[in-house]
Amino acid sequence: MLFYIFDTTRAIEYKASNNATAFWPLLRSPPRRVLNTRSPTTVGTPGGTIFDDKLGVDYSKRVLADASAFVWTTFQQSSEADRKNVQLITLSIENLNRDDVVALTSNNMIQYNAKFIADGNVDDLNRGFEGVLYHEVTHVWQWNGNNAAPGWLIEGIADFVRLKAGYVPSHWAKPGDGNSWTEGYSVTARFLDYCNGLKGGFVTQLNAKMRDGYSDDFFVELLGKPVDQLWNDYKAQYGS
Numbered sequence: 001m002l003f004y005i006f007d008t009t010r011a012i013e014y015k016a017s018n019n020a021t022a023f024w025p026l027l028r029s030p031p032r033r034v035l036n037t038r039s040p041t042t043v044g045t046p047g048g049t050i051f052d053d054k055l056g057v058d059y060s061k062r063v064l065a066d067a068s069a070f071v072w073t074t075f076q077q078s079s080e081a082d083r084k085n086v087q088l089i090t091l092s093i094e095n096l097n098r099d100d101v102v103a104l105t106s107n108n109m110i111q112y113n114a115k116f117i118a119d120g121n122v123d124d125l126n127r128g129f130e131g132v133l134y135h136e137v138t139h140v141w142q143w144n145g146n147n148a149a150p151g152w153l154i155e156g157i158a159d160f161v162r163l164k165a166g167y168v169p170s171h172w173a174k175p176g177d178g179n180s181w182t183e184g185y186s187v188t189a190r191f192l193d194y195c196n197g198l199k200g201g202f203v204t205q206l207n208a209k210m211r212d213g214y215s216d217d218f219f220v221e222l223l224g225k226p227v228d229q230l231w232n233d234y235k236a237q238y239g240s
């Protein structure tokens, strides 16, 4: 009977590759594509080696698939018609030329900075890796209001999905933390979780409304109060 569940779902392809272990100096000429997106001076790095030893391509593809399924459930996108038209998600482990970026997602391409794959006990390593990928995979699938949605909300929703998946890292904002709903990331995610508590499915509905555009009025339309009033209520609840 399981066949019927998967019957209507066209298979999405997931690809993962480790581009942070190759020793370019050993190659006569690195691939041009690689030179365009990565530091030509980087060689095999600890993160790239840890990825190969402890994470790996097959595991990464499973995480991408699990994360996609979780996002569809969270957004209640049970059919393809509800979703963005994405047939392939690629993950590339790379030595990005930035020390302040863990991962980047552009359309269906995720770049994961090998510098942030640090050795540790296997639970922390896997949970950290999975948590970042749940955030990035959310970017692949979430609506962005035809590019009109503000960055704080895009990042807040991605961290909200990560929160709901149970991947809350220790450095995150606690409930009630922050000075504005526009801070993004975990501050906004905690606030969205509060809003979701006022009305179940709020974030699902908010994302659905963002398919074609964006307005702060979406908060009023869904919860009956402007976003700044909701924020004040939220802060008051935590006495902060």
Ligand SMILES: [Zn+2]
Pocket (backbone or CB within 6 Å): 135, 136, 139, 155, 158
């Ligand atoms: Zn993000």
